[in-house]
Amino acid sequence: MPRANFSRIDLDLVYLPFVAVSLEVIARCEARGVRYVATYGFRTLDEQSELRRLFLAGKGGKASAAGLSAHNYGLAFDFVCDAGSKPGVQPDWRLPAYRVLGEETAKAGLVWGGRFGDAPHVQWPGYVSALQLTPLRTLTERSSVAAVWAQLDNERGSPTWRAANPRLAADLARLGF
Numbered sequence: 667m668p669r670a671n672f673s674r675i676d677l678d679l680v681y682l683p684f685v686a687v688s689l690e691v692i693a694r695c696e697a698r699g700v701r702y703v704a705t706y707g708f709r710t711l712d713e714q715s716e717l718r719r720l721f722l723a724g725k726g727g728k729a730s731a732a733g734l735s736a737h738n739y740g741l742a743f744d745f746v747c748d749a750g751s752k753p754g755v756q757p758d759w760r761l762p763a764y765r766v767l768g769e770e771t772a773k774a775g776l777v778w779g780g781r782f783g784d785a786p787h788v789q790w791p792g793y794v795s796a797l798q799l800t801p802l803r804t805l806t807e808r809s810s811v812a813a814v815w816a817q818l819d820n821e822r823g824s825p826t827w828r829a830a831n832p833r834l835a836a837d838l839a840r841l842g843f
């Protein structure tokens with residue numbers, strides 16, 4: 667049951683079309699015998715700043731500056747591979763453990779962080795680089811994350827977006843978005 671794989675996350679804070687496709691991706695991974703559990707979804711700007719501070723102090727993993735992570739707009743998940751059959755999660759952080767996640771993410775038309783050295787990370791396409799994320803930060807500062815989601819709703823309705831994201835567009839249509 668893929669929803670159980672997301673029980674640590676508040677899914678209400680994540681962009682719903684992204685949630686719907688991600689549930690399918692994780693279910694397909696599970697069908698291939700690999701279980702991934704979501705450890706991060708939405709992250710506030712304050713939480714992002716703290717992660718950035720720890721990273722710069724050499725005390726934490728790589729983290730973007732506040733507003734320059736897709737997590738800040740509910741457009742990304744981080745997963746851990748559960749290696750164990752025992753109750754609870756037995757984290758497997760070895761790179762090959764994320765190969766199936768990468769394959770299924772790409773097939774669904776989402777972006778896999780393994781492309782830029784962040785194998786547990788999966789996100790919505792088009793908002794990866796600082797250049798792409800900066801307009802979302804501006805919009806959030808002026809309005810809210812809800813305004814960002816409204817903009818994405820508009821964007822994915824356009825023929826240009828659908829042509830650039832055929833697999834994702836088809837999956838979203840099938841899922842009723």
Ligand SMILES: [Zn+2]
Nearest residue numbers: 742743744787
């Ligand atoms: Zn991430």
